[in-house]
Amino acid sequence: MHPADVDVGAAVKERHPGRWVATAVVLVLGAQLVHMLVTNPNFEWPVVGQYFTTATVLNGLLTTLGLTVIAMSVGIILGVCLAVSRLSSNTLLKMLAGAYVWFFRGTPALVQLIFWYNLSALMPRLSLGIPFGPEFVVWQTNALISPLLAAVLGLGLNEAAYMAEIVRGGLMGVDPGQTEAAQALGMTRLRALRRIVLPQAMRFIVPPTGSQVINMVKATSLVSVIALSDLLYSVQSIYNRTFQVIPLLLVACVWYLAVTSVLYLGQSFLESYYGRGSSRDSRLSWWDAVLMRDRGTVVRPAAAPELPA
Numbered sequence: 312m313h314p315a316d317v318d319v320g321a322a323v324k325e326r327h328p329g330r331w332v333a334t335a336v337v338l339v340l341g342a343q344l345v346h347m348l349v350t351n352p353n354f355e356w357p358v359v360g361q362y363f364t365t366a367t368v369l370n371g372l373l374t375t376l377g378l379t380v381i382a383m384s385v386g387i388i389l390g391v392c393l394a395v396s397r398l399s400s401n402t403l404l405k406m407l408a409g410a411y412v413w414f415f416r417g418t419p420a421l422v423q424l425i426f427w428y429n430l431s432a433l434m435p436r437l438s439l440g441i442p443f444g445p446e447f448v449v450w451q452t453n454a455l456i457s458p459l460l461a462a463v464l465g466l467g468l469n470e471a472a473y474m475a476e477i478v479r480g481g482l483m484g485v486d487p488g489q490t491e492a493a494q495a496l497g498m499t500r501l502r503a504l505r506r507i508v509l510p511q512a513m514r515f516i517v518p519p520t521g522s523q524v525i526n527m528v529k530a531t532s533l534v535s536v537i538a539l540s541d542l543l544y545s546v547q548s549i550y551n552r553t554f555q556v557i558p559l560l561l562v563a564c565v566w567y568l569a570v571t572s573v574l575y576l577g578q579s580f581l582e583s584y585y586g587r588g589s590s591r592d593s594r595l596s597w598w599d600a601v602l603m604r605d606r607g608t609v610v611r612p613a614a615a616p617e618l619p620a
């Protein structure tokens with residue numbers, strides 16, 4: 312069919328009656344869920360409101376946010392270094408980076424947290440000096456490895472292994488010709504990576520990194536096992552005294568949902584920013600998503616013109 316034979320004025324929206332049926336089912340189930348949340352007295356919503364903004368809970372929230380920022384910073388910086396090492400032509404760097412990713416991805420984060428917290432059982436003292444020679448500085452491990460440092464090491468080093476694979480995948484998604492062209496212009500490999508390759512790879516790196524940040528907010532709840540006063544540990548300390556387990560857990564859930572929702576909005580903005588110019592990465596508006604609108608239209612061909620007699 313020739314493009315001139317298409318009647319643009321006859322374009323109509325494609326209809327999806329099944330979507331409306333599914334929407335009705337979801338609305339009914341949602342209404343039932345809301346009714347249960349409101350009418351069930353065991354949720355104890357007044358207790359949730361009472362403890363939602365107490366000093367203990369807010370201090371725990373600040374610890375959770377601070378730990379997320381620090382651990383993700385360690386993970387991203389170290390992950391980029393590991394990803395570059397795994398793509399390097401240096402065999403030793405590739406082997407070391409691969410061994411790091413293999414070990415830290417293959418062991419649970421909770422086990423790593425407990426290991427760092429109990430490092431003194433393995434090495435009662437840590438020192439800095441010449442290998443097999445004199446020691447310049449000596450620390451007692453119990454005094455050095457605090458719960459906060461153990462949490463940063465456990466979460467940050469574990470996250471670096473995952474970020475290394477995310478960044479490596481993003482870098483491999485860039486056409487190798489970009490690096491060759493940069494080197495032909497006289498750029499070093501490091502400068503080409505920083506100025507040419509990495510900015511283009513961000514479109515592939517940002518979405519999974521945003522998911523990792525959201526996962527890190529939730530993963531900080533693991534530090535409650537090493538007695539670090541994060542959000543979960545704070546609500547646990549309250550319901551251990553009051554025995555109001557469900558409402559205090561709801562306080563933690565609502566705060567986690569609030570933080571992750573804000574992070575999701577930030578992730579969406581970054582995806583739109585780095586994905587600009589690519590039609591497949593463009594996002595529907597929130598209102599279009601609610602109304603189940605799409606960008607596609609069904610174009611009906613124009614009626615064939617009558618041939619002259």
